[in-house]
Amino acid sequence: xxxxLTAPTVLLPIAGVRLATAASAMRYKNRDDLxxxxxxxxxxxxxxxxxxxxxxxxxxxxxxxxxxxxPRYLIINAGNANAGSGVAGMHAAxxxxxxxxxxxxxxxxxxxxxxxxxxxxxxxxxxIKVCLTDLQQQLSEDNWLQAAxxxxxxxxxxxxxxxxxxxxxxxITITGMTKGSGMIQPNMATMLAYVATDLAIPKDVLERxxxxxxxxxxxxxxxxxxTSTNDAxxxxxxxxxxxxxxxxxxxxxxxxxxALLELMQTLAQSIIRDGEGATKFVSVEVATAADKMLAKxxxxxxxxxxxxxxxxxxxxxxxxxxxxxxxxxxxxELNLANASLTVNxxxxxxxxxxxxxxxxxxxxxxxxxxxxxxxIDLNDGSESFTVWTCDLTHEYIRINAEYRS
Amino acid sequence: xxxxLTAPTVLLPIAGVRLATAASAMRYKNRDDLxxxxxxxxxxxxxxxxxxxxxxxxxxxxxxxxxxxxPRYLIINAGNANAGSGVAGMHAAxxxxxxxxxxxxxxxxxxxxxxxxxxxxxxxxxxIKVCLTDLQQQLSEDNWLQAAxxxxxxxxxxxxxxxxxxxxxxxITITGMTKGSGMIQPNMATMLAYVATDLAIPKDVLERxxxxxxxxxxxxxxxxxxTSTNDAxxxxxxxxxxxxxxxxxxxxxxxxxxALLELMQTLAQSIIRDGEGATKFVSVEVATAADKMLAKxxxxxxxxxxxxxxxxxxxxxxxxxxxxxxxxxxxxELNLANASLTVNxxxxxxxxxxxxxxxxxxxxxxxxxxxxxxxIDLNDGSESFTVWTCDLTHEYIRINAEYRS
Numbered sequence: 045x046x047x048x049l050t051a052p053t054v055l056l057p058i059a060g061v062r063l064a065t066a067a068s069a070m071r072y073k074n075r076d077d078l079x080x081x082x083x084x085x086x087x088x089x090x091x092x093x094x095x096x097x098x099x100x101x102x103x104x105x106x107x108x109x110x111x112x113x114x115p116r117y118l119i120i121n122a123g124n125a126n127a128g129s130g131v132a133g134m135h136a137a138x139x140x141x142x143x144x145x146x147x148x149x150x151x152x153x154x155x156x157x158x159x160x161x162x163x164x165x166x167x168x169x170x171x172i173k174v175c176l177t178d179l180q181q182q183l184s185e186d187n188w189l190q191a192a193x194x195x196x197x198x199x200x201x202x203x204x205x206x207x208x209x210x211x212x213x214x215x216i217t218i219t220g221m222t223k224g225s226g227m228i229q230p231n232m233a234t235m236l237a238y239v240a241t242d243l244a245i246p247k248d249v250l251e252r253x254x255x256x257x258x259x260x261x262x263x264x265x266x267x268x269x270x271t272s273t274n275d276a277x278x279x280x281x282x283x284x285x286x287x288x289x290x291x292x293x294x295x296x297x298x299x300x301x302x303a304l305l306e307l308m309q310t311l312a313q314s315i316i317r318d319g320e321g322a323t324k325f326v327s328v329e330v331a332t333a334a335d336k337m338l339a340k341x342x343x344x345x346x347x348x349x350x351x352x353x354x355x356x357x358x359x360x361x362x363x364x365x366x367x368x369x370x371x372x373x374x375x376x377e378l379n380l381a382n383a384s385l386t387v388n389x390x391x392x393x394x395x396x397x398x399x400x401x402x403x404x405x406x407x408x409x410x411x412x413x414x415x416x417x418x419x420i421d422l423n424d425g426s427e428s429f430t431v432w433t434c435d436l437t438h439e440y441i442r443i444n445a446e447y448r449s
Numbered sequence: 450x451x452x453x454l455t456a457p458t459v460l461l462p463i464a465g466v467r468l469a470t471a472a473s474a475m476r477y478k479n480r481d482d483l484x485x486x487x488x489x490x491x492x493x494x495x496x497x498x499x500x501x502x503x504x505x506x507x508x509x510x511x512x513x514x515x516x517x518x519x520p521r522y523l524i525i526n527a528g529n530a531n532a533g534s535g536v537a538g539m540h541a542a543x544x545x546x547x548x549x550x551x552x553x554x555x556x557x558x559x560x561x562x563x564x565x566x567x568x569x570x571x572x573x574x575x576x577i578k579v580c581l582t583d584l585q586q587q588l589s590e591d592n593w594l595q596a597a598x599x600x601x602x603x604x605x606x607x608x609x610x611x612x613x614x615x616x617x618x619x620x621i622t623i624t625g626m627t628k629g630s631g632m633i634q635p636n637m638a639t640m641l642a643y644v645a646t647d648l649a650i651p652k653d654v655l656e657r658x659x660x661x662x663x664x665x666x667x668x669x670x671x672x673x674x675x676t677s678t679n680d681a682x683x684x685x686x687x688x689x690x691x692x693x694x695x696x697x698x699x700x701x702x703x704x705x706x707x708a709l710l711e712l713m714q715t716l717a718q719s720i721i722r723d724g725e726g727a728t729k730f731v732s733v734e735v736a737t738a739a740d741k742m743l744a745k746x747x748x749x750x751x752x753x754x755x756x757x758x759x760x761x762x763x764x765x766x767x768x769x770x771x772x773x774x775x776x777x778x779x780x781x782e783l784n785l786a787n788a789s790l791t792v793n794x795x796x797x798x799x800x801x802x803x804x805x806x807x808x809x810x811x812x813x814x815x816x817x818x819x820x821x822x823x824x825i826d827l828n829d830g831s832e833s834f835t836v837w838t839c840d841l842t843h844e845y846i847r848i849n850a851e852y853r854s
Contacts, residue, residue: 097785098776128769130802163769164803227756227773268755269674271777273769350673350755350841351632351849358850364533364568364678368632371503372676380502397535398569436755438846444756445763 046201047325047414047434049317055188056206056217058240060084060282064182065194066175070168071123071161076194078172080144080179081118081238086283089115090250091156092258094230094275100127101134102157103274105141109153116154118278119144119172120236122195122223126159126167127273139169147176160223160236160274161197192221195236198443199225203314207303211296214287216243218304222311226320226444228267229348230258230275237262237277237311243300244283246290253304254279261308264340265432267319268440269348316432321439324356327417327432330370334425338377343431345373346418353436356416361407363392370420382423388413451606452730452819452839454722460593461611461622463645465489465687469587470599471580475573476528476566481599483577485549485584486523486643491688494520495655496561497663499635499680505532506539507562508679510546514558521559523683524549524577525641527600527628531564531572532678544574552581565628565641565679566602597626600641603848604630608719612708616701619692621648623709627716631725631849633672634753635663635680642667642682642716648705649688651695658709659684666713669745670837672724673845674753721837726844729761732822732837735775739830743782748836750778751823758841761821766812768797775825787828793818 061083065076083089091110093103109115119140126133141155159167192204204221220239245253258277281289289297317325328347333339346352349369355362363385371380385393388410392402410416466488470481488494496515498508514520524545531538546560564572597609609626625644650658663682686694694702722730733752738744751757754774760767768790776785790798793815797807815821 095779096773096776097778097783098772125769128772128798128803132802163773164767227770229777270754270756270770270774273773273776349675350845351675354846354849357846360850362569364530365632365675367503367533368501368568368678369675371501371678372634373502374500378502393533397537398533436846438843440755441759441762441841441843441846444759445765 046318047322049201049314051202052189052192052204054206055192055204055219055221057185058217058219058242058282059185059284060087060242061240061280062183062185063187063191064179064184065187065190066179068121068171068175070121070171076190077122078175078179079120079191079194080183082183083116083280084282084284085116088245088247088250088281089278090247090254091276091278092254094272096271096273098273100125100159100273101129102126102137102159103276105134105137106156106158106276109156113151113153115156116150117144117148118156118158120158120195121172122197123161124159124165124167125161125163125274128164129166132166136167136169140172143169143173143176147180158236158276160195163273188219188221195223197223198320199223199318201318203311203318205307205310207307209299209303211292211300212287214285216241216285216287216300218307220307220311222315224315225318226267227270227272228265228315228319229269229271230262230265239308240280240282242282242285244285244288245281249289250279250281253301257305257308260305261312264430265312265316266344266347267316267434313432316434319434320443321437322434323414323437324435325415326356326434327430329417329428329430330420330422331428332425333422333427334377336427336429338375339427339429340431341373341375342370342378342420343429345369347431347433350436356411357435357437359412361404361411363387363407366418367393379422379424384421384423386419387411388417451723452727454606454719456607457594457597457609459611460597460609460624460626462590463622463624463647463687464590464689465492465647466645466685467588467590468592468596469584469589470592470595471584473526473576473580475526475576481595482527483580483584484525484596484599485588487588488521488685489687489689490521493650493652493655493686494683495652495659496681496683497659499677501676501678503678505530505564505678506534507531507542507564508681510539510542511561511563511681514561518556518558520561521555522549522553523561523563525563525600526577527602528566529564529570529572530566530568530679533569534571537571541572541574545577548574548578548581552585563641563681565600568678593624593626600628602628603725604628604723606723608716608723610712610715612712614704614708616697616705617692619690621646621690621692621705623712625712625716627720629720630723631672632675632677633670633720633724634674634676635667635670644713645685645687647687647690649690649693650686654694655684655686658706662710662713665710666717669835670717670721671749671752672721672839718837721839724839725848726842727839728819728842729840730820731761731839732835734822734833734835735825735827736833737830738827738832739782741832741834743780744832744834745836746778746780747775747783747825748834750774752836752838755841761816762840762842764817766809766816768792768812771823772798784827784829789826789828791824792816793822
């Protein structure tokens with residue numbers, strides 16, 4: 045069951061971004077599984093895609109189209125990832141873009157296709173095509189909640205958040221939604237995430253903001269170390285607020301960027317809270333490291349260790365596994381001689397020995413919580429990195445043995 | 450349950466290597482958990498140890514002693530890894546070496562200590578000390594089977610093998626034993642393995658042979674991607690056969706090296722067959738690669754993917770996960786454009802598409818077997834690497850949630 049996560053009850057509209065959902069029944073019955081998003085012609089779009097080398101055709105096509113033209117429509121389907129589908133899969137993705145373009149009177153390369161679900165099955169583009177008239181008619185700025193639900197696959201809970209900041213007397217809104225639960229260790233992107241703001245943001249700034257915030261949010265989570273073939277994270281600036289990022293002073297830019305980062309982190313963390321089989325939400329912070337990327341490597345090594353994750357699932361204070369998982373990182377830079385380990389404020393390991401104040405009873409109390417913070421201080425520098433993960437339970441095995449079959 | 454693995458019924462003696470076992474009751478009841486091995490003064494010893502940076506005190510001490518002197522005794526305990534035990538743990542390991550040295554009238558640095566079991570608990574060296582008189586009295590060349598059983602922890606089945614090759618009219622024997630079941634992705638070594646031969650082998654050759662064979666055996670397996678704090682693999686040449694490796698011709702050296710490699714691979718594979726919760730024995734071969742280390746990286750990425758391993762456990766032909774796990778390897782050299790995937794001789798993916806002859810039924814048949822060979826041809830060179838692994842089941846979670854508690 046999700047860890048301290050409930051579906052959003054309100055997602056604020058972003059003027060210039062209209063959404064619609066429909067049910068194609070390509071895999072799921074009795075629920076919407078298609079989303080069409082229409083963007084104002086003035087909107088700028090930035091996106092990052094999976095770095096997995098076995099990329100799905102829709103990812104290849106979305107990346108190419110984003111490069112070639114300014115996007116006007118995003119079409120998303122859940123249940124079939126159209127991955128491992130080869131030439132036929134690329135044809136299906138191209139056909140979907142053509143169909144949307146014809147329905148909405150734009151060029152095919154102004155459509156970005158996204159697919160998520162089972163790998164290795166061909167997408168039937170006709171199942172999307174027959175829904176397009178309906179989708180276009182229902183486009184509305186008020187449909188974020190429906191869209192957040194329609195993009196889910198093995199997720200239990202819909203994920204989204206809105207934030208507002210007051211800049212130069214104007215209320216600027218950011219709204220985002222995401223999906224993802226398993227096959228989660230995004231690399232430069234995530235499963236699927238769509239974040240929009242009404243602030244006008246030049247494309248180069250938008251790309252920088254996306255890259256910076258993704259690195260500290262979607263690229264800082266892992267459920268199972270597996271990187272999806274279909275990851276994508278899209279940031280949209282609709283420009284409808286008649287205020288431009290470039291006209292903000294430094295403080296105002298920082299206020300906006302902080303709000304954006306917090307929203308992206310909340311979305312990313314919600315994927316972990318809804319991680320397949322998760323019963324614990326776990327922060328792994330590696331601090332006082334010589335190098336930020338080394339800190340991330342150590343944090344990911346701990347977050348991905350099956351032995352750490354099974355101990356967490358059992359609320360077993362088996363802390364030796366945490367240091368062993370840190371130690372397996374292959375790097376000449378890594379020095380654990382001065383490392384300390386603190387779990388939810390309980391100091392366990394320090395100065396090369398179990399800390400004198402530590403007792404098994406204290407450890408038990410710390411590991412019993414459903415929100416656990418593992419802090420590893422390397423005492424070897426001033427850099428740090430935090431990764432969010434969940435535990436590994438029987439339920440994860442059950443879900444992934446049964447999914448697809 | 451172990452996959453097609455039964456305990457050895459015969460392990461041949463190696464003249465010059467005497468073993469004894471005893472029960473210290475430090476963790477396990479009603480079974481032996483201590484092994485003392487005595488080596489002939491003429492014996493040469495080579496060893497590789499875990500590259501984990503959170504190494505246990507006995508590993509540090511064994512490594513230092515091996516460097517300082519020619520070993521005469523090996524002392525092994527199971528149930529307590531004496532890892533994460535800090536200064537007090539080092540004192541316990543040193544005390545054990547002193548105790549063995551006094552009992553057996555050698556120098557303390559001629560004793561190599563090995564510990565395996567739970568991490569983070571202090572070893573009580575006195576529990577070993579009180580067994581030493583008994584151990585010394587029972588030393589015998591015929592005790593390999595008892596020793597192979599005494600070093601086990603979460604293993605279900607004892608693991609060992611003997612091989613003989615006729616060289617220059619002399620029957621040369623190699624006997625080895627190993628333990629390991631979880632926390633298995635050895636890096637330059639394995640859990641614990643002890644292999645001995647009566648052939649005389651100069652120390653520099655012994656070290657080369659160990660390194661070469663370990664790379665293709667213990668360094669080519671993974672259960673759960675976790676590297677132990679206590680891994681060690683020891684190769685002993687007792688020289689009792691009155692035949693020296695240096696006096697063999699090229700063909701004879703090859704015969705010996707092949708036998709040694711095969712024995713090391715059998716031992717390494719037996720760890721996988723007895724992998725925690727394993728129901729399948731899986732070979733992952735990445736062939737026609739541009740580079741051997743790249744081939745190993747891709748094979749390990751597949752072998753460690755929780756989504757591949759849960760699909761294997763469920764006998765689900767979810768082959769897209771296999772290519773996705775290959776694709777997540779971060780390397781500019783990796784090119785999957787021409788890759789093909791064959792599972793137990795069933796061609797699934799070739800030339801960028803699902804193979805025309807593939808059917809779900811054929812996939813089902815292949816994935817139902819308990820011995821599964823995944824072959825990924827990159828068609829990008831001539832190098833290859835094979836890794837052995839097992840599936841990921843509920844039983845793995847149960848074992849590692851309950852172990853220690």
